[in-house]
Amino acid sequence: MSAALGLCLALAAGAPGSEAASVFIAARHFTLAWTHSIELVRWEEDYEVHAADAAAPPVLHAVQSRVRGSAAGMEPGSDAVLRDGWYHYPPATREHAELWLTRSVYSADYELCIDGATCRALSDWLPSDGWRTRLWPCRRGP
Numbered sequence: 001m002s003a004a005l006g007l008c009l010a011l012a013a014g015a016p017g018s019e020a021a022s023v024f025i026a027a028r029h030f031t032l033a034w035t036h037s038i039e040l041v042r043w044e045e046d047y048e049v050h051a052a053d054a055a056a057p058p059v060l061h062a063v064q065s066r067v068r069g070s071a072a073g074m075e076p077g078s079d080a081v082l083r084d085g086w087y088h089y090p091p092a093t094r095e096h097a098e099l100w101l102t103r104s105v106y107s108a109d110y111e112l113c114i115d116g117a118t119c120r121a122l123s124d125w126l127p128s129d130g131w132r133t134r135l136w137p138c139r140r141g142p
Contacts, residue, residue, distance in 0.1 A: 003139035003140060004140050005050075005051060006025050006138060007024075007135055009122070009125055009135055010023070011126065011128075013131075023126045025125060026140070029114075030047055030112055031045065032099070033112075034109075034111065039071035041071050043068075044066050046064040047061060047062055047063060058138060059096065062091035066087060066088045066089070070087065076089050077089050097136065100133070100135075101132060104128075105128075108121075109121045109122050
């Protein structure tokens with residue numbers, strides 16, 4: 001049986017790679033969503049977890065980005081297409097080894113939408129320490 005691909009979460013206080021402080025979510029496709037704290041505009045980014053083979057490290061592949069409307073300093077790129085009130089556009093950077101998410105008590109938490117299911121606050125998986133959370137593609141063994 002092969003290892004499952006998914007995503008891992010850990011608070012910034014935990015050392016990168018520290019298995020004890022991380023949470024594994026078995027998901028190959030997910031959406032990361034948040035609401036801008038000042039402009040109150042919702043952003044969503046779709047990702048896939050890929051690995052070339054069983055020995056290769058997994059990577060996050062950014063598939064699609066979208067923003068609901070626009071606001072000062074948050075204009076979508078010139079290649080964005082407006083559809084149903086959302087500007088859809090290709091991400092500027094496609095491959096990521098990790099994402100760092102700043103989480104504050106003064107704004108709504110990020111949301112994770114797993115494989116098209118209902119979005120849930122990131123705190124449902126990992127409480128915030130009011131600072132940063134590391135999200136990266138990972139494997140969990142059989």
